[in-house]
Amino acid sequence: MPDIAANNERTFRHEMWRRYDGDDWAAFDALPASIRKRVTEHAYDAWSVNVMILWRHYKGIYGRTARAERALLRYLDYCERLEREAFAARYGETYGMTLPHDAADVTVLR
Numbered sequence: 001m002p003d004i005a006a007n008n009e010r011t012f013r014h015e016m017w018r019r020y021d022g023d024d025w026a027a028f029d030a031l032p033a034s035i036r037k038r039v040t041e042h043a044y045d046a047w048s049v050n051v052m053i054l055w056r057h058y059k060g061i062y063g064r065t066a067r068a069e070r071a072l073l074r075y076l077d078y079c080e081r082l083e084r085e086a087f088a089a090r091y092g093e094t095y096g097m098t099l100p101h102d103a104a105d106v107t108v109l110r
Contacts, residue, residue: 020109022049038076043108044083
């Protein structure tokens with residue numbers, strides 16, 4: 001697990017996910033364009049090494065196809081929803097109120 005104090009991470013994501021070691025830029029550059037675009041739009045840092053591991057998994061199932069890309073994009077959207085839900089729950093526990101974005105029923109800024 002990375003040293004939380006040594007990086008810019010200020011959320012509790014380390015409680016939800018495991019961040020794999022590796023060269024984030026090399027991993028990002030090796031991803032297909034559609035996946036790179038989605039990673040840059042993710043509400044949180046999607047951790048490119050982790051995404052590359054997932055891409056290898058989906059390529060193993062579907063081959064290097066548009067179907068594999070769509071499957072990974074859906075999974076990244078799912079992960080982002082999980083993170084937002086966890087953040088909103090933690091916010092409610094901490095402040096005793098609904099996350100303002102949820103209360104206003106607005107989308108995530110990208």
